[in-house]
Structures are given as structure tokens and as C-alpha cells.
Amino acid sequence: MTTTCDILITGGRLIDPQHSTDEITTIAISQGRIASLGEQSLEADRVIDASGKIIAPGFIDVHSHAQNIPGHRLQAFDGVTTTFEMEAGASPVASALEWAASEGRPLNYGFSAGWLHTRARVLENYDDDALAALPDLPLDSMGVISAQGSLWNAPATAEQREEIIRLLEEQLDAGAIGIGVLLGYAAEAEPAELMAVAELGARRNMPLFVHTRIGPMLPGKTPLEGIEELLEASLATGAHIHMCHFNSSASSHPREAREKILAAQAEGVRFTTELYPYGFSSTVIGAGFLDPEILEAAGRPPGIITPVATGQPAESYAEIARLRQEDPSQLCLIRYYQDPWDGADLAEVMSLPGALFASDAMPLKPLQGQGEVDIMQWPLPEGVSAHPRSTACFTRALAWLHRDRGLLELSDVIARSTVMPAQLLRGAIPAMERKGHLGLGADADLVIFDLEALQPNTSISPVEASRGVEHLLVGGTPVISDGELLTGALPGGAVLPSNP
Incomplete structure (x- = not known):
């Protein structure tokens, strides 16, 4: 029986959906793991009084491009303890892991094998010097790749396809924890290539994280076609395919898409999806589906596009064309719903x-x-911008969907943020068995928050941390304490396929 521990958390309401736990209890942490639950008479180096607060497993974000220290800090105030770059991924993965480890990270992290990066390496003939010259942040390197050439979006020959698959498998061997497939950004890739990637995922038991080829912006097409392509690939190969950002990718036909996905899941197709609680998205303005001619043909007005750097909606298709020409890697916002903050249609999708x-x-x-x-300053300086989802996805889900609208039960919101993303990866990543819950022996990744005090950030600029998260521990090490960021705390580590 444990008699001493490193940290003792008392008086809080523990909600752990994996174990169907919802009770006031005491949690003891030793050597980065949950050592005991419910024991009262323990000595501890530190005691945290969580009375009146909720204790939950740390949130697991499988889709974050903010993979640097400032991004991790903001996500910590959103309750996140483990954050993955799974949609875009990285290639070479070893370089991304080395970069993150050399700087240190507040949160746990990991990268998928980036199909688009890998595709560019093959079709654009990137040598070692060209790879080394790319930015460290995978999303930034994707922006540079898209600006430097156009061959990466061309159909691949059979030989090139074989080389792409070989390099993807090399990334899996180097520590990738899935395969990221930005299919919507390289829509000229032939269906046979997607099928080959799915076969690789099935063979290695690694899920695919896919941005669908066909979204709501393409004239004469519907998102249902893109979803059907993914369902067919999963059914044909047995691969687990995860569709990214359902709320934006299926925004023009959400009810039909919902029915199609639920029917396929009921038949046993290995298919999952995800949501973030906003009705506008963000990407590089050079994305192919944001071509002004495509937008106009689809009947989408230019004002749905807002360059992040200005914060002002575009006034014309010509302005969008100019911005794409000047810097295709700059970020923009794309409005998909009439009311992107609180609309009934968005709430239904969620x-x-x-x-x-x-x-x-x-x-x-x-x-x-x-x-x-200097984005390393804390608090952050003025003059920076980001989509609010970068600071408030999980806290907004808690506050908007549960506390304010009562659309989802509290345990459901927490399950969608903890055990469900953990389960998505557990078949491939043994280390995920210890995450997403707070049972005995689990990693001491946890968040303590005040539900009534939650104030999710809603500002594009200035960028501020969300409020209401009072404590956040990663592997038993505090990153947030009494609502304050510990700027020197860098306890995060890489989550790898071979982690014990």
C-alpha cells in the first residue's frame, strides 16, 4: 500500500469515462504515474486542494499543427497534455522528433508519416540539402513545399508510387505513429495511390488521418463523394481511416454525411472522425481548393476568406488571387457556417x-x-494572431456544448477528449494504454479545471490563453499551477510506437 507520494490531489471531482468514474476522491501520484485512488492518510511532497473543481485525464489532441513551445503553452490552458501532428505529419520524422527533443516541449507529442511531404520529396526530387533547408515546424515546411513547386500535386508514376510507399514505411520505422494524408491538397493523386497508402496502414496496423479529396468548396461535387472514397479504401484494405475535421469538410451536407458514416460504422467499417467547435477553418491561402476560380464557380463569395495577417475579410476574388501569388503559405480563415460561433446548424453537427x-x-x-x-515571450506579446481553436477547442466544447447549451453530457465531452482519441491509437501505440484515463498505473497526465469559470479565448488577435484550467500535470510534473504557466516546465516527451 502506498504511504507516501510525490503529489496528492484532494477534494476534487474525478471524471474518468474509461472507468465510469464520477466521484469526489483523492489521487496520489508517484514517479509520474497514478499510485493510488481514494487513500486518505498519505504523506506527500505537495498537496493540491481541488475542492469544487473537476479532475479529468489530460486531453489528447490528435490534430494540432501548433507543434512548438508557444503552441504547446496555449494548448496547456486548453487542458491538453498530449498533442499530435497527425493530419499533415512530418517527413523525415526523425528530424521532427530530434528538433522537438532538442528544444524540449511542455506537452507530450508525436508525428505521423507525412504523405504530402513524402510525395514532394519524390516528385520534386528533394535531396538532403533541400530537406535540411525546410523549416522545422512541419506545417511551415508544407507551406514552403507548396510555394516552391507544383509537381507534388501531379499524378505519380508506378515507380514513384512505390518510392512514396517505401519512404512512408521508412518514416514508420523511424517513429511515426500513423500516416497523415493531405489528400485535399494534392487532389491530382490517383485513387490507386490512396489505396496503396491504405494497404500500408493496414499492414502496419497504423491509422490514416485524411483530409478528404472532395470538400464543400468544389463546384459540381459534394463531400459525400470524398467520404465514400475513404470508406471504400477502408473496406477494401481493412485500414483504419480517420477523417479530419468533419465540421468543415462536410459542412455543405452534414446530415447526409452523418448518415453515411454511422451506417458504415454499424457495418464494421474502421472509420472515425473528429470535430472542433467552430464554424470557420484555417489553412494556407495557397490551398488548391481556395483558387478564386473554384470559389466563384462554387458560388462562394470572397468574403468567406479572411487573411489572418489582416483580420479583414477579402473584398474580391482578385484580392485572394493577389494574396495567393504574394505568399501562398500565409494563413487564412474560411467561414463555412452563417453563424460560425453559435449557430444551430453548427451545434447539430457537433x-x-x-x-x-x-x-x-x-x-x-x-x-x-x-x-x-518574439513568440517565446509569456504572456504573449501583441501583434500575433491565430485561429481561436488553437487556444480553445476543448475548453470551448466544455463551456459551449455542455455548460451553456446542455447539448452534450459532461462525461461525453470528456470522453471525446480523452479515452476516445487514446483508443484510436492504442492498437498501434502501446504507450497509449496508459493515457486517456486515470486508473492505477496510468501516466499522471491530468487537468484540473473550474467548469463555471471556464472562459475559452475567442480572439484571433490579440491571442490570449483560455481561463479556467487551474492545474495541468504532464507525467506528474506541473506545467500549470494555480492558473499560472510554469515557463521553465518542459516535461513532455515523444510518444513512439516502441514506447513500453
Whole structure:
């Protein structure tokens, strides 16, 4: 029996959906793990009084592009303890892992094998020097790749396809924890290539994280076609395919898409999806589906596009074309719903059964005319911007969907943020068995928050941390204590396929 521990948490309401726990209890932490539950007479180096607060497993974000220290800090105030770059991924993965380890990270992290990065390496003939010259942040390197050439979006030959698969498998061997497939950004890739990637995923028991080929912006097509392509690939190969950001990708036909997905899941197709609680998305303005001619043909007005650097909606298709020409890697916002904050149609989408929450967090960018801004400062300086989902996905789900609207039960919101994303990866990543719950022996990744005091950040600029998370521990090490960030705390580590 445990008699001493490193940290003792008392008086809090523990909600742990994996174990169907919802009770006031005491939690003891030793050597980075949950050592005991419910024991009262323990000595501890530190006691945290969580009375009146909720204790939950740390949130697991399978879709975050904000994979640097400032991004992790903001996500910590969103209750996140483990954050993965799974949609875009990285290639070479070893370089991404080395970069993150060399700087240190507040949160646990990991990368999928990036199909688009890998595709560019093959079709654009990137040598070692060209790879080394790319930015460290995978999303930034994707932006540079898209700006430097166009061959990466061309159909691949059979030989090139074989090389792409070989390099993807090499990334899995190097520590990738899935395969990221930005299919919507390289829509000229032939269906046979997607099928080959799915076969690799099935063979290695690694899920695919896919941005669908066909979204709501393409004239004459519907998202249902893109979803059907993914369902067919999963059914044909047995691969687990995870569709990214259902709320934006299926925004033009959400009810039909919902029915199609639920029917396929009921038949045993290995298919999952995710949501973030906003009706506008963010990506690089050079994305192919944001071509002004495509937008106009689809009947989408230019004002649905807002460059993050200016914060002002585009006034014309010509302005969008100019911005794409000047810097295709700059970030923009795309409005998909009439009311992107609180609309009934968005709320209905967010109730999709079985869909987990994932932020699609974006890295901080300077506002237009700001020049260099030190994003390592804390609190963050003025002059930076980001989609609010980068600071408030999980806290907004808790506050908007549960506390304010009562659309989802509290345990459901927490399950979609903890055990469900953990389960998505457990078949491939043994270390995920210890995450997403707070049972005995689990990693001491946890969040303590005040539900009534939650104030999710809603600002694009200035960028502020959300409020209401009072304590956040990663592997038993405090990152947030009494609502304050411990700027020197970098306890995060890489989650790898071979982790014990």
C-alpha cells in the first residue's frame, strides 16, 4: 500500500469515462504515474486542494499543427497534455522528433508519416540539402513545399508510387505513429495511390488521418463523394481511416454525411472522425481548393476568406488571387457556417455520435506590418494572431456544448477528449494504454479545471490563453499551477510506437 507520494490531489471531482468514474476522491501520484485512488492518510511532497473543481485525464489532441513551445503553452490552458501532428505529419520524422527533443516541449507529442511531404520529396526530387533547408515546424515546411513547386500535386508514376510507399514505411520505422494524408491538397493523386497508402496502414496496423479529396468548396461535387472514397479504401484494405475535421469538410451536407458514416460504422467499417467547435477553418491561402476560380464557380463569395495577417475579410476574388501569388503559405480563415460561433446548424453537427474532439490548432503568426515578434515571450506579446481553436477547442466544447447549451453530457465531452482519441491509437501505440484515463498505473497526465469559470479565448488577435484550467500535470510534473504557466516546465516527451 502506498504511504507516501510525490503529489496528492484532494477534494476534487474525478471524471474518468474509461472507468465510469464520477466521484469526489483523492489521487496520489508517484514517479509520474497514478499510485493510488481514494487513500486518505498519505504523506506527500505537495498537496493540491481541488475542492469544487473537476479532475479529468489530460486531453489528447490528435490534430494540432501548433507543434512548438508557444503552441504547446496555449494548448496547456486548453487542458491538453498530449498533442499530435497527425493530419499533415512530418517527413523525415526523425528530424521532427530530434528538433522537438532538442528544444524540449511542455506537452507530450508525436508525428505521423507525412504523405504530402513524402510525395514532394519524390516528385520534386528533394535531396538532403533541400530537406535540411525546410523549416522545422512541419506545417511551415508544407507551406514552403507548396510555394516552391507544383509537381507534388501531379499524378505519380508506378515507380514513384512505390518510392512514396517505401519512404512512408521508412518514416514508420523511424517513429511515426500513423500516416497523415493531405489528400485535399494534392487532389491530382490517383485513387490507386490512396489505396496503396491504405494497404500500408493496414499492414502496419497504423491509422490514416485524411483530409478528404472532395470538400464543400468544389463546384459540381459534394463531400459525400470524398467520404465514400475513404470508406471504400477502408473496406477494401481493412485500414483504419480517420477523417479530419468533419465540421468543415462536410459542412455543405452534414446530415447526409452523418448518415453515411454511422451506417458504415454499424457495418464494421474502421472509420472515425473528429470535430472542433467552430464554424470557420484555417489553412494556407495557397490551398488548391481556395483558387478564386473554384470559389466563384462554387458560388462562394470572397468574403468567406479572411487573411489572418489582416483580420479583414477579402473584398474580391482578385484580392485572394493577389494574396495567393504574394505568399501562398500565409494563413487564412474560411467561414463555412452563417453563424460560425453559435449557430444551430453548427451545434447539430457537433453532436455527431462517436466523433472525438481535435483542435486542428494553428501556429502563431505575426500580424501584417509587425515584423519580427518574439513568440517565446509569456504572456504573449501583441501583434500575433491565430485561429481561436488553437487556444480553445476543448475548453470551448466544455463551456459551449455542455455548460451553456446542455447539448452534450459532461462525461461525453470528456470522453471525446480523452479515452476516445487514446483508443484510436492504442492498437498501434502501446504507450497509449496508459493515457486517456486515470486508473492505477496510468501516466499522471491530468487537468484540473473550474467548469463555471471556464472562459475559452475567442480572439484571433490579440491571442490570449483560455481561463479556467487551474492545474495541468504532464507525467506528474506541473506545467500549470494555480492558473499560472510554469515557463521553465518542459516535461513532455515523444510518444513512439516502441514506447513500453
